[in-house]
Amino acid sequence: MDSDEVLLSAWRGGDAKAGRTLFARHVDGVTRFFFSKVQTGVEDLVQRTFLALLERTEAPEAGVRAYLFGIARKLLLRRFRDEYRSPIDAGTVSVADLRTSPSDLVDRRQHLQILYRALQALPLDLQIALELFYWESLTAAEIGAVLDLPEGTVRSRLRRGRELLAAQMQSLPAAAVAADLETWARELRERVGR
Numbered sequence: 503m504d505s506d507e508v509l510l511s512a513w514r515g516g517d518a519k520a521g522r523t524l525f526a527r528h529v530d531g532v533t534r535f536f537f538s539k540v541q542t543g544v545e546d547l548v549q550r551t552f553l554a555l556l557e558r559t560e561a562p563e564a565g566v567r568a569y570l571f572g573i574a575r576k577l578l579l580r581r582f583r584d585e586y587r588s589p590i591d592a593g594t595v596s597v598a599d600l601r602t603s604p605s606d607l608v609d610r611r612q613h614l615q616i617l618y619r620a621l622q623a624l625p626l627d628l629q630i631a632l633e634l635f636y637w638e639s640l641t642a643a644e645i646g647a648v649l650d651l652p653e654g655t656v657r658s659r660l661r662r663g664r665e666l667l668a669a670q671m672q673s674l675p676a677a678a679v680a681a682d683l684e685t686w687a688r689e690l691r692e693r694v695g696r
Contacts, residue, residue: 504523506527507561507565521556529552531567531571532552533548534633534638538622540578543581547574550577552570565647569647572647572649572650579592593626595625595626596624597626597629617671620667620671624663628666634648643656
């Protein structure tokens, strides 16, 4: 199996099959990344993410996957900026701040609704860091490449994000917070992936 870097190089050199393989390998994760934050225009954002990956000429320092999520994050922030006609601070603004109604994405399972709402109430960069860590299994170093932060800062943000997430979940009605965060994150990842 070829590495992401080999596939990207071949794709940039005109090998469409390598591009399809790379796309198939990462499309689900990139789709989940966008779908947990916006429910419309996800396909376009995914396509634009992969197109930007193809068109850029620099080699990804922290790996193709982290580079891809870095592109996705920039496109997401640009979409929010364009949609709300002002820059947003992803370190303080949450998806819940940007949207007035809660998502119906996980309406069948109350505990997943609680986690989903709690995730959306976090500042966007904390939400992104937690999702990349729990859903995409990126390392702190890879998340640092996505967020353009040192690894130590990412570890601090992951810890802070978990703390804020726990506080959000306790403040929501009927929050049965006894469940394990990792188990919830995996279940929610599977539900968002559908």
